[in-house]
Amino acid sequence: MKAVLCRQFGPPESLVIEELPAPEPGAGEVVVTVKAASVNFPDVLIIQNKYQVKPPLPFSPGSELAGIVKQVGEGVTNARPGDRVIAFATYGAFAEECLVPAARLLPIPAGMDFVTAAAFILTYGTSHHALRNRAATTPGETLLVLGAAGGVGIAAIEIGKVLGLRVIACASSDEKLAVCRQHGADEVINYAAQDLREGIKRAAGARGVDVIYDAVGGPYAEAALRSSNWRARLLVIGFASGEIPKLPLNLPLLMERSIIGVYWGEWSRRTPTEFAAAVNELGTWYAQGRLKPHVSSQYPLEQAAAAISELAARRAKGKVVIVP
Secondary structure (H helix, E strand, C coil): CEEEEECCCCCHHHCEEEECCCCCCCCCEEEEEEEEEEECHHHHHHCCCCCCCCCCCCECCCCEEEEEEEEECCCCCCCCCCCEEEEECCCCCCECEEEEEHHHEEECCCCCCHHHHHCCHHHHHHHHHHHHHHCCCCCCCEEEEECCCEHHHHHHHHHHHHCCCEEEEEECCHHHHHHHHHCCCCEEEECCCCCHHHHHHHHHCCCCEEEEEECCCCCHHHHHHHCEEEEEEEEECCCCCCCCCCCCCHHHHHHCCEEEECCHHHHHHHCHHHHHHHHHHHHHHHHCCCCCCCEEEEEEHHHHHHHHHHHHCCCCCEEEEEEC
8 A cells, every 4th residue: 555654754756655564454444445634733843753642663644534344353343344434544545445433433424525534523523612611602702713724723713603603703814704703703803914912802892802713823822811801711723823822911810811722632532522512513413414515625645745745835725634
């Protein structure tokens, strides 16, 4: 089988394509024929040895895929050859076949194609967990989404609207903000063209926002926090800007604001029953037409480096998907 390999840590252009033996499943494992695999920000970090998971070299990046079960190992009861599945592998998805623990499989919702399936659960699962569980939002609250045109950002906009929130989307270009509008944003702010705090004041009024969804980090987190309401919640999703913000702790103290970490992957492992319920709710919303994943570009396996570079350079709108 063909696979994208990271043989030495470095930028996307250091990746290579090689022929490898097809994987064989061990006990509790499944081999999935990959039909589509999405690119996520951890893929940008893991190939540079900047992610919390540090696989031994060489390895294939990619953690989220959709495909068809090819072979199952001993003891596997939740899948059989021919099943259409979404799968999560810490790494290894950017290949024609991927070895996955059986516990990390989900059936593809009815009517969903492989490309959409590969772009669905991680982003929508993260945003659902953030808004539903960690922030415990209530209808009528105002949600500010930083990096709103990315995969998790668009998911946050759509889920925010399902949950009855007023959504303000922030992104770095008018083109990106147009996509945010298409997915339901009530107000938009171009934080590359205007001061973020002024934009929030215009969109939310003097009261400020109730929930901040921050997948960007950098200088925007503090500006947004300073423009938030009494007992607002800052959801720490990630640091796509490359800079982890250092926030003055008087900001949460003075207004009883909360800074809340969101680690969907670990939560899904620790609470499988809650995770299954969340996936079921997301599948229902998708079937109702309330969630519409936005895939901005697709690449063949041979152009995986270009796909990762598009995400790393923050050019992507929605999700980038690799199709072997």
